[in-house]
Amino acid sequence: MSRRVLVVTHSGREEAVAATAEAVKALDGAGFTPVLATDDSRADNVGELELAIVLGGDGTILRAAELTRGLGVPLLGFNLGHVGFLAESEREDIGEAVQRLADGDYEVEERGTLDVRVLLAGAETAVVGWALNEVALEKGDAARMVEVALEVDGRPLSTFGCDGIVVATSTGSTAHAFSAGGPIVWPDVDGMILVPVAPHALFARPLVVGPSSVLALEVVARSPAHGVLISDGRRRVDLPIGSRVEVRRSDVPVRLARLTQAPFADRLVLKFQLPVDGWRGRGVSSGRFNGRSVEREV
Numbered sequence: 001m002s003r004r005v006l007v008v009t010h011s012g013r014e015e016a017v018a019a020t021a022e023a024v025k026a027l028d029g030a031g032f033t034p035v036l037a038t039d040d041s042r043a044d045n046v047g048e049l050e051l052a053i054v055l056g057g058d059g060t061i062l063r064a065a066e067l068t069r070g071l072g073v074p075l076l077g078f079n080l081g082h083v084g085f086l087a088e089s090e091r092e093d094i095g096e097a098v099q100r101l102a103d104g105d106y107e108v109e110e111r112g113t114l115d116v117r118v119l120l121a122g123a124e125t126a127v128v129g130w131a132l133n134e135v136a137l138e139k140g141d142a143a144r145m146v147e148v149a150l151e152v153d154g155r156p157l158s159t160f161g162c163d164g165i166v167v168a169t170s171t172g173s174t175a176h177a178f179s180a181g182g183p184i185v186w187p188d189v190d191g192m193i194l195v196p197v198a199p200h201a202l203f204a205r206p207l208v209v210g211p212s213s214v215l216a217l218e219v220v221a222r223s224p225a226h227g228v229l230i231s232d233g234r235r236r237v238d239l240p241i242g243s244r245v246e247v248r249r250s251d252v253p254v255r256l257a258r259l260t261q262a263p264f265a266d267r268l269v270l271k272f273q274l275p276v277d278g279w280r281g282r283g284v285s286s287g288r289f290n291g292r293s294v295e296r297e298v
Contacts, residue, residue: 004032008052051076076089076106088259109255115130116128129235133233137227146161170186194209216245219242220241
């Protein structure tokens with residue numbers, strides 16, 4: 001049977017195009033059949049896939065997750081962007097990483113996602129969607145706030161004006177929610193994070209709820225502006241005044257191929273270049289992340 005690998009790349013970047021050519025050559029040499037994703041159509045029409053490799057930043061990985069939604073295909077990201085929290089490897093590691101994939105020398109990590117149901121004002125049927133990182137309800141008028149009522153598990157919690165509200169997974173806690181002042185949550189925490197953006201209220205703090213909770217946001221009738229719902233920065237739904245958004249944990253995870261099992265703390269240190277000089281822990285902390293040694297002697 002042909003070992004088919006989907007190759008998803010940021011085609012608008014010269015570096016990504018060159019890396020794609022290198023990856024295709026490495027895949028051919030390792031016995032894989034590379035299949036290039038040429039547009040944003042679903043990947044279930046290209047035959048059975050063993051893996052998908054992604055060349056770009058986190059945005060390209062989110063695109064790959066959308067293309068392979070529900071197929072159970074592990075994604076391996078090569079970071080060609082900036083921070084790249086979802087990526088596992090760097091450009092210079094392509095050859096070694098492909099060989100490890102061919103040898104089955106990797107593990108698969110499942111990340112939780114969100115199911116989204118939108119009840120538009122005046123509409124008879126709901127709009128459904130999903131997200132790996134977050135869904136963000138944003139104001140539709142740059143000059144005005146959007147007034148939002150917040151509900152948790154069928155009970156009203158608060159109503160306030162704001163620039164928006166972000167509902168994120170643990171995976172997305174280092175993305176839009178982090179920029180809005182939310183907490184960093186370890187990926188193995190199965191919950192949802194809600195972060196108001198520039199709220200005009202005394203009680204409008206980030207919330208963390210459990211995996212069985214349902215969060216609902218309503219654009220109330222007195223809101224000065226309508227809303228816009230954006231999922232993973234890719235999918236947009238306009239929210240007229242009176243619309244309601246319900247967010248819950250999804251049963252469909254995104255699967256990430258992992259070549260290393262470095263602690264998440266090491267990932268934070270490397271990605272954010274955090275100062276750890278002077279740490280006096282167990283003497284040596286060692287591991288590898290993105291193909292780099294993270295051993296530190298103190």
